[in-house]
Every structure is written in C-alpha cells, then in structure tokens.
Amino acid sequence: MADNELIWRIAGGSGDGIASTSQNFAKALMRAGLHVFTHRHYPSRIRGGHTYVEVRASADPVKSRGDGYNFLLALGDSFARNPQDEAYYGNEEIKPLSENLDELREGGVIIYDEGLVDTDDIPDFDERVEENDWHVYPLDLRGLAREQGREVMRNTAGVGATCAITGIKLEWIEELMRDAMPEKILEPNLEILETAYDSVQEEYDTDAPDIDLPEGEHDEDQLLMSGSDAIAYGAIDEGCRFIAGYPMTPWTEVFTIMSKNLPELGGISEQVEDEIAAAALAIGASHAGAKAMSGSSGGGFALMGEPLGLAEMTETPLVLIEAMRAGPSTGMPTKPEQADLEHVLYTSQGDSQRVVFAPGTVQEAYDHARKAFEVAYDYQIPTIVLYDQKLSGELTNVPESHFDRDPNPGMGKTLTEAELEDQPHTDDGQFHRFQHDVEDGVTPRSVPGQKGGRYLATGNEHNPAGHIAEAPDNRIAQMDRRSQKLAAIRENLDSDSLLSEHGPDEADYGILTFGSQQGTVEEAVDRLNDGGTSVKLLTVGELMPYPREQVAEFIESVDEVLVVEMNASAQFRGLTQKELGQYGEKLSSLLKYNGNPFEPREIVEGFETNIVAGEGDSPDHQTKFVPPAEDAGASAAGD
Amino acid sequence: MSAFSAIGEEREIDREEYTPAIEPQPTWCPGCGDFGVLKSLKQALPEVGRSPDETLLVTGIGCSGKLNSYLDSYGFHTIHGRSLPVARAAKLANPDLEVIAAGGDGDGYGIGGNHFMHTARENHDMTYIVFNNEIFGLTKGQTSPTSPKGHKSKTQPHGSAKTPIRPLSLSLTSGASFVARTAAVNPNQARDILAQAMEHDGFAHIDFLTQCPTWNKDARQYVPYTDINESDDYDFDPTDRAEAQRLMRETEDKLYEGEVLTGVYYREDDRPSYGQEKRDIGEMPDEALAERYFDDDYEWERSYDMFIDKHK
Numbered sequence: 001m002a003d004n005e006l007i008w009r010i011a012g013g014s015g016d017g018i019a020s021t022s023q024n025f026a027k028a029l030m031r032a033g034l035h036v037f038t039h040r041h042y043p044s045r046i047r048g049g050h051t052y053v054e055v056r057a058s059a060d061p062v063k064s065r066g067d068g069y070n071f072l073l074a075l076g077d078s079f080a081r082n083p084q085d086e087a088y089y090g091n092e093e094i095k096p097l098s099e100n101l102d103e104l105r106e107g108g109v110i111i112y113d114e115g116l117v118d119t120d121d122i123p124d125f126d127e128r129v130e131e132n133d134w135h136v137y138p139l140d141l142r143g144l145a146r147e148q149g150r151e152v153m154r155n156t157a158g159v160g161a162t163c164a165i166t167g168i169k170l171e172w173i174e175e176l177m178r179d180a181m182p183e184k185i186l187e188p189n190l191e192i193l194e195t196a197y198d199s200v201q202e203e204y205d206t207d208a209p210d211i212d213l214p215e216g217e218h219d220e221d222q223l224l225m226s227g228s229d230a231i232a233y234g235a236i237d238e239g240c241r242f243i244a245g246y247p248m249t250p251w252t253e254v255f256t257i258m259s260k261n262l263p264e265l266g267g268i269s270e271q272v273e274d275e276i277a278a279a280a281l282a283i284g285a286s287h288a289g290a291k292a293m294s295g296s297s298g299g300g301f302a303l304m305g306e307p308l309g310l311a312e313m314t315e316t317p318l319v320l321i322e323a324m325r326a327g328p329s330t331g332m333p334t335k336p337e338q339a340d341l342e343h344v345l346y347t348s349q350g351d352s353q354r355v356v357f358a359p360g361t362v363q364e365a366y367d368h369a370r371k372a373f374e375v376a377y378d379y380q381i382p383t384i385v386l387y388d389q390k391l392s393g394e395l396t397n398v399p400e401s402h403f404d405r406d407p408n409p410g411m412g413k414t415l416t417e418a419e420l421e422d423q424p425h426t427d428d429g430q431f432h433r434f435q436h437d438v439e440d441g442v443t444p445r446s447v448p449g450q451k452g453g454r455y456l457a458t459g460n461e462h463n464p465a466g467h468i469a470e471a472p473d474n475r476i477a478q479m480d481r482r483s484q485k486l487a488a489i490r491e492n493l494d495s496d497s498l499l500s501e502h503g504p505d506e507a508d509y510g511i512l513t514f515g516s517q518q519g520t521v522e523e524a525v526d527r528l529n530d531g532g533t534s535v536k537l538l539t540v541g542e543l544m545p546y547p548r549e550q551v552a553e554f555i556e557s558v559d560e561v562l563v564v565e566m567n568a569s570a571q572f573r574g575l576t577q578k579e580l581g582q583y584g585e586k587l588s589s590l591l592k593y594n595g596n597p598f599e600p601r602e603i604v605e606g607f608e609t610n611i612v613a614g615e616g617d618s619p620d621h622q623t624k625f626v627p628p629a630e631d632a633g634a635s636a637a638g639d
Numbered sequence: 640m641s642a643f644s645a646i647g648e649e650r651e652i653d654r655e656e657y658t659p660a661i662e663p664q665p666t667w668c669p670g671c672g673d674f675g676v677l678k679s680l681k682q683a684l685p686e687v688g689r690s691p692d693e694t695l696l697v698t699g700i701g702c703s704g705k706l707n708s709y710l711d712s713y714g715f716h717t718i719h720g721r722s723l724p725v726a727r728a729a730k731l732a733n734p735d736l737e738v739i740a741a742g743g744d745g746d747g748y749g750i751g752g753n754h755f756m757h758t759a760r761e762n763h764d765m766t767y768i769v770f771n772n773e774i775f776g777l778t779k780g781q782t783s784p785t786s787p788k789g790h791k792s793k794t795q796p797h798g799s800a801k802t803p804i805r806p807l808s809l810s811l812t813s814g815a816s817f818v819a820r821t822a823a824v825n826p827n828q829a830r831d832i833l834a835q836a837m838e839h840d841g842f843a844h845i846d847f848l849t850q851c852p853t854w855n856k857d858a859r860q861y862v863p864y865t866d867i868n869e870s871d872d873y874d875f876d877p878t879d880r881a882e883a884q885r886l887m888r889e890t891e892d893k894l895y896e897g898e899v900l901t902g903v904y905y906r907e908d909d910r911p912s913y914g915q916e917k918r919d920i921g922e923m924p925d926e927a928l929a930e931r932y933f934d935d936d937y938e939w940e941r942s943y944d945m946f947i948d949k950h951k
C-alpha cells in the first residue's frame with residue numbers, strides 16, 4: 001500500500017461508539033498537521049445494524065470521501081446478539097468485516113476483532129486476502145477491553161493497533177483523549193491504547209505493509225467541524241437567539257447545537273408539537289422583534305408550506321433550514337440525497353417567493369447561514385438554507401480564521417420609535433406598514449409594543465395599513481412591490497457572490513453542480529485535468545433568485561456541460577433549463593440516488609465515458625447518465 | 640430604557656382607543672355573536688389597563704378571525720388553526736406584551752387542536768378566546784368539532800355521527816390554568832371573565848359561545864343562561880380540580896339539552912407560567928429578548944469566542 005493518503009474505515013454496530021472514536025481520531029490527525037475528511041454511513045436505528053465512518057487524511061487538502069479506502073478496523077457488531085432478550089440477528093456480528101471488503105483497495109490493511117468475528121463464516125475470505133494482497137491483523141480487541149473492565153473500549157484498542165501499524169504517534173491520540181474523556185474512563189482507555197499498541201508490535205512485523213503515513217503541516221490553526229456546526233455558528237453570529245423545531249434526521253443536528261448553545265447567549269429554544277408550530281413560532285418571535293429560525297428535513301418541511309407563505313405575505317423575516325435526506329416519504333432517513341430541491345423552491349400556494357441558498361462546504365455553510373439571515377431581515381422575506389445529510393455529518397478541517405468575524409445583529413429596515421414618528425400613518429394613528437412605492441420593494445416595519453407603530457399583519461391581501469383589501473389596484477401594487485424584492489436581492493448577491501468556480505479559467509468542458517457535491521466534484525475535476533481532459537466546474541450556491549447571467553456565461557464558455565446531482569429526476573438541471581430557457585442540448589446529467597454520495601472516481605468515469613467518449617452509458621449501475629433533452633417543458637429528466 | 644414605550648405606561652385608557660377611526664365595513668352578519676366578543680374585549684382591555692400599542696391580538700381564519708379588523712391594536716391575522724404557536728412565540732420574545740389569541744371552534748378545536756393541547760399544557764401566559772358557534776361560519780355552515788351529534792349540514796347531510804368535542808374538559812386535562820365559558824348574549828359577564836383571564840398569569844382559555852344566526856339557525860341564542868359562579872344552585876369552588884371536572888362535563892352535556900351554563904370553571908393561580916418555568920431553568924432571559932435588538936450598547940456574543948475551542 002503506497003497510497004499517499006490514509007483512508008481509515010472504522011466499522012461496527014450502531015451504538016458501538018464509532019462516531020466519537022472516529023471524531024477523536026480525525027482530530028488527532030488534524031492536530032498532527034494533516035488535512036482530514038470524514039464520511040459516515042449508518043442505518044436508521046439505534047442498536048444493531050452495521051455502521052462505519054471513514055477518516056481520510058492527507059498532506060494535501062481533502063474535500064471529499066475517497067475512492068474506496070485502504071485501512072479497515074472491523075470491530076464486529078457487539079449488539080448483533082442479545083441473548084437476554086432472546087433477540088438474534090443471524091450472523092450480523094461479522095458484517096463489519098464481511099460487508100466492507102468490496103471497497104477495500106488492493107494492498108489494504110484489515111484489523112478485525114477475533115473476539116467477535118470468525119473469518120470462517122466469511123465466504124472465500126482467505127482467497128480474497130490473497131488476491132488483493134491485503135494485510136490482515138486478527139486481534140482479540142474485545143478480550144483486551146474486557147481485561148480493563150469495559151467492552152466498549154475495544155474501539156480504543158483498535159485505535160492503538162492502528163497506530164502501531166500506520167506509525168501514527170500514540171501521543172497524538174493520548175493528548176486528544178486527555179482533552180475529550182472524563183477522568184474516570186481516561187486511565188483505563190490510556191492503558192488499553194498502549195496495551196494494544198504494544199501487542200501488535202510484539203506479535204507482528206509491522207513494517208510489512210508499506211504504509212507511508214503522510215506528513216503535513218498547516219499554515220494556520222485548524223478546526224474540525226461539520227456543516228451543521230457551521231450553520232449554527234453562522235446563525236448565532238447574525239444575532240439569531242430564537243429557534244423552534246421538531247426533531248427529524250438530519251435537521252436535528254442544527255436544532256441540537258442551537259438548543260445547547262442558546263441558553264448561554266440569553267436565547268430561547270423551543271421543541272414544539274410539530275413542524276407547523278415550529279415555523280409558526282419562528283414567525284411569531286420574528287414578528288415580535290427577535291431574530292428567529294426554524295427548519296426541518298423533507299417531511300417536516302412539507303408541513304411548513306403554509307406558514308412559509310404566511311411569512312412571505314406578511315413580510316416577516318424568517319430563516320428556515322432544510323436538511324435533505326433520501327425520499328420520497330420516510331425514504332431512507334439517514335442517507336443523503338438532493339431530491340428536495342423543487343419541493344423547497346416551489347412549495348406553498350400562490351405566487352409566493354423565497355430565497356434559497358445551498359452551501360457546498362463547511363465554510364460556505366457558515367457564510368450562507370449568515371447571508372440567509374442578512375437577506376431575510378434586510379428584505380423581509382423567507383430564506384432557506386438547503387443542505388443535506390452529507391454536508392450535515394461530514395467533518396473536515398477548516399481554518400480557524402474563517403470564523404473570526406464581527407457579529408451582525410442588524411434587523412434591516414426595522415424602525416425605532418423615534419423613526420416611526422416620521423413614517424406615514426392613517427388618521428387614527430395606524431402605521432403604514434405596507435406602503436406601495438418603496439425602494440427595492442422593502443417597506444419599513446415596526447415591532448409590537450412600540451408607540452405609534454400598530455398595524456395588522458395578515459396573510460390576506462391587504463392595504464398599506466395592513467387591513468384586508470381586495471381592490472384590484474391595491475392588489476397589483478402590493479404584488480408588484482413584493483415581487484420586486486427578488487430582483488433587488490439578485491443584485492445584492494451579485495455584488496458578493498456565493499458561486500464557486502474550480503479548475504482552469506478556460507476549458508473545453510464544464511461541470512455544473514450545486515450544494516454538497518462541490519468537494520467531490522472538485523476532486524474529480526482536478527483528476528480529469530491531470531489526465532488531460534480540459535474541464536472546469538461551477539458550483540451554484542444561490543438557487544433562488546437564480547444567477548442566470550453567471551450560469552449562462554459559464555455554459556456559453558464550454559462545448560458541453562455535465563450536471564452532477566444526487567437525485568433521480570435531474571432537478572437542478574431542470575431548474576437551470578427553466579431559468580435560462582435554453583442550452584438544453586448542451587446539458588446532460590450524471591445522477592446518483594442509491595443512498596451513498598458520489599465517489600470522485602464515479603464522476604471521473606462518468607465524464608470520460610459519456611462526455612469525452614460520448615458512449616452515453618452509465619459506467620456502472622450505481623450512477624445514471626441522462627443525455628441532453630429539448631428545452632420545452634420544465635422536466636429535464638429526458639424521458 | 641425600553642425600546643417599547645407603549646408598554647407599562649401608567650395612564651387611563653379609553654375604550655374608544657380600540658375603535659379604528661375609519662371603521663371597516665362590518666363583514667359579520669346582523670345578530671352575529673362575534674359582535675359581543677368585540678364589545679366585551681373593548682371593555683375589558685381598558686379595565687386591565689392595556690393600551691392598543693402594547694396589545695398583540697393574534698387570530699386564526701374564520702368569521703372570528705376578522706376580529707382584528709374591528710379592534711385597533713397590533714394584530715396578526717395568521718392562517719387557519721395557527722394563532723396559538725404564533726402568539727406564544729411573540730410572548731416568549733417579548734413577555735411584556737399583552738398577548739391575546741382568538742379564533743373559531745373549527746380553528747381552535749379542529750385544525751389547530753394539537754396546538755391547543757400543547758399551549759395549554761405549557762401554560763403560556765396569554766388569553767385564548769375561542770368563538771364557539773358550533774359551526775364553520777366563514778365557509779358557509781359545515782359541521783364543526785362542537786356541532787351536536789345529529790347536526791345536519793351540507794357535508795353531513797344525514798346528520799353528524801360524531802360526538803362533539805368537550806372543549807372545557809379538554810382544556811383542563813391538557814393543562815390550562817384558567818378555564819371559563821361565557822356567551823355573547825351576556826356582555827357584562829364576558830367582560831369580567833375576559834379581564835380576569837388577562838390578569839391571570841398563565842394560559843387562560845375562554846370558550847365563548849357566539850351565536851351564528853346565518854348558518855346555525857336551529858342553534859340556541861344561548862339564552863337563558865346560568866352563571867355558575869353566581870347561581871345559588873351551584874355551590875362551587877373553581878380552584879377544586881375535581882369539582883371543575885365534574886361541572887365541566889355537566890355543562891358540556893347540558894348545552895346540547897338546551898341549558899346554557901357559563902362562568903369560571905377552573906383557576907390555578909399558584910402555578911408558574913411557562914415563561915417563569917423557562918427562566919427558572921435558565922432557558923429564557925430575564926429581560927425581554929426583543930429589547931436586545933434595540934440596545935446599541937449590547938455586546939453581541941460571537942461563536943468564535945464562545946464555542947470553537949471544542950473544535951480545536
């Protein structure tokens with residue numbers, strides 16, 4: 001194994017502590033100067049079922065999961081058998097080993113827990129080891145852990161063994177354990193880490209596999225963060241101090257982080273009865289003068305459709321997060337997908353409007369969350385940050401300096417009482433909250449409790465004082481004014497673009513993508529260019545109002561464009577065609593909807609086969625190629 | 640200094656302040672019970688000393704939701720069934736406001752029933768008025784959750800097969816700390832009950848019987864009525880939950896037998912409101928959150944200073 005990167009996969013049962021072990025491992029490598037990226041895979045249940053996390057580490061920046069992996073720590077599934085409750089799950093306990101073999105690279109390393117896993121139960125195991133030149137280290141991890149009194153510590157034993165084989169310094173791990181673990185479990189963990197390390201060194205010739213642990217150094221301090229962390233911090237730095245929500249994977253992550261942190265900031269978090277209430281609470285708090293948010297995943301977001309329209313019609317600033325997972329319906333709750341795009345763009349009745357952001361990286365998650373608040377409060381319109389299970393859970397290192405920013409508690413055109421006095425009022429003192437002719441369509445707002453600011457906010461069409469009114473001229477004036485906002489927001493976004501380009505300035509081909517695919521596609525683009533294919537990438541992070549000019553310019557500048565997205569109906573390509581009204585013949589799609597994010601090689605192969613060679617077939621059955629279609633109609637799926 | 644100078648002003652308030660100078664044309668039918676709610680509310684608000692600029696009236700959709708058009712205050716006319724979640728968040732963001740939610744029986748006991756249950760259990764400090772006309776008024780007379788069993792309407796041509804909901808019992812069981820019923824035909828009692836409800840520190844639910852002469856022609860005008868707190872026939876202590884429960888059941892049954900009982904059924908004055916409970920566990924600031932955004936001296940916290948160490 002002479003890879004210049006380590007992709008370490010730790011596999012076990014759900015509930016075996018895989019997540020925290022892998023997080024600590026990633027952080028230790030980050031502290032040691034490496035770039036890291038984690039990818040997790042887990043089923044939607046608490047106990048039992050096979051789960052893994054990959055930690056990819058390299059001297060160069062890593063933005064994506066890799067192609068397969070090269071180091072497996074198979075713990076066995078300790079929850080697979082539960083004789084007390086007479087619950088048996090067949091031979092589940094070997095799955096952390098047996099189910100992870102397909103993606104292990106040639107020359108890769110396997111450590112497995114011989115206390116739990118018997119390789120005789122795995123068909124052709126020895127033959128496969130031979131064929132693939134794998135290096136196998138059976139270790140009684142469970143036994144080691146039992147000696148120290150706690151079976152869950154077999155994770156730590158596995159990490160110790162990993163260090164012995166890869167040359168990762170034990171002190172990196174120890175330092176991290178000291179920071180992360182409570183006193184009473186620290187000592188036995190340190191002990192087991194060393195015992196495992198020593199026993200591997202004694203038992204095996206650890207020089208055998210040719211593992212060059214990459215060495216690196218960061219030029220500035222780094223943080224290990226997920227997209228969900230970054231969204232929460234972006235919201236906090238924009239002065240958001242109110243959140244209402246109802247748990248749903250993966251949205252729960254942002255909700256949890258906010259709920260944990262808000263009390264310290266004098267903020268308020270509310271877990272409520274359902275998502276209709278959650279969105280309505282955010283609206284109520286915003287109306288009363290707080291910066292507020294809510295959010296959900298697909299199903300919960302569906303319940304928010306009507307409140308979303310209410311916020312738009314009453315011009316109440318509102319920020320919602322939509323953390324996508326694989327649908328339809330309950331779908332695959334813990335798997336990533338980007339199939340809620342149209343749902344988010346078009347839900348809610350009438351000509352309702354909203355602004356939609358789609359961050360592609362952890363840094364962007366922070367930036368977009370901030371922008372979402374800024375736009376919502378400056379333009380009094382609902383904004384949505386659309387991301388997914390992938391960006392939500394991936395951890396990666398980001399420069400600390402990115403977060404060293406000034407807070408912005410500003411509320412746009414929200415008036416003080418002194419300012420209110422100069423505003424138009426009706427004779428009886430009712431404030432004209434919804435004036436017809438104002439710059440950018442944004443009309444100043446008052447807040448309940450302010451003297452002289454009272455008005456009616458209503459989801460019905462209304463006159464300047466807010467009262468229900470159906471006269472045609474007023475209707476046109478109000479509709480036109482509200483519609484003006486999107487154009488103004490487009491101009492604002494153009495001056496401070498969230499679009500991200502990658503690759504050479506000039507190229508023969510283009511790839512277009514949105515949201516969380518960014519890092520993986522960037523890696524694929526680098527490889528394509530290294531291999532002599534001239535291709536550049538545009539990742540679109542602003543989906544509504546759509547950056548028509550920039551995308552059109554990009555498409556014009558290349559011969560052909562492949563649109564990469566994680567859904568089955570090519571929704572982003574459909575949006576692009578609808579917004580631009582042309583270029584249909586230039587856009588083809590590479591889609592993936594099997595529940596796993598793209599690997600870089602899938603995009604490289606898809607591009608080479610379909611675009612460069614023009615064969616028009618999917619290179620493997622896990623992705624799907626859809627050739628160009630006519631422009632007519634909004635459906636771009638080509639059938 | 641407060642950014643909201645309308646709040647806590649010590650001054651006499653005239654009930655006419657609540658009448659819009661340019662009164663919109665009424666959309667309520669002649670004889671509609673909704674007029675009675677408006678009238679008693681306009682009397683009760685000055686009585687408790689709250690002015691239009693410190694009052695937020697949050698309504699649902701229905702004939703009842705039009706209340707905002709005739710009561711001049713801060714208002715939020717929301718969507719069908721959702722007045723409560725909007726109202727309670729406004730109260731959390733600015734507890735100094737007088738927050739009143741209002742809507743119909745369909746709005747509150749049907750489509751918004753889940754919010755009713757939860758707002759009651761959480762005991763938010765607000766007043767909730769349900770205009771109970773035992774019918775869907777605005778959509779032209781369909782059966783509502785409080786329509787009597789057997790009630791015929793266009794959507795239940797053979798008469799409703801459903802037993803009506805028990806609004807008072809539901810409220811009590813859910814956790815409301817003040818439960819009353821009054822009727823539009825009794826404006827003096829209504830005013831008193833509304834004033835008590837607003838002064839009550841917790842969730843005060845008033846089932847307000849409002850006759851709908853247009854769609855509920857066979858329905859009672861809710862006369863004659865008996866005030867259980869006044870009548871000698873009822874020796875009754877509204878702080879006694881068991882008694883309240885029994886009398887609520889009786890009241891709900893008797894309504895459908897043609898006898899109208901009204902009054903304050905239950906009050907629990909020593910139970911802390913939700914805002915207090917949240918403050919006690921450190922999950923809500925002492926000063927109204929809404930004030931902070933107007934405070935130029937406030938030092939806004941940064942995630943960089945507070946939370947990123949654990950990512951290092």
Ligand SMILES: Cc1ncc(C[n+]2csc(CCOP(=O)(O)OP(=O)(O)O)c2C)c(N)n1
Nearest residue numbers: 700701702703719743744745746775776777
């Ligand atoms: C989500 C939704 N469903 C249905 C309606 C139609 N609708 C408006 S008011 C109403 C019922 C009104 O009955 P009630 O709440 O008792 O109020 P009332 O008119 O009797 O005061 C209905 C069904 C709506 N506006 N929104």
Ligand code: SF4
Nearest residue numbers: 667668671702776851
């Ligand atoms: S329909 Fe009934 S409830 Fe509606 S305004 Fe007329 S009388 Fe009142």
Ligand SMILES: [Mg+2]
Nearest residue numbers: 743744774776
């Ligand atoms: Mg009704």
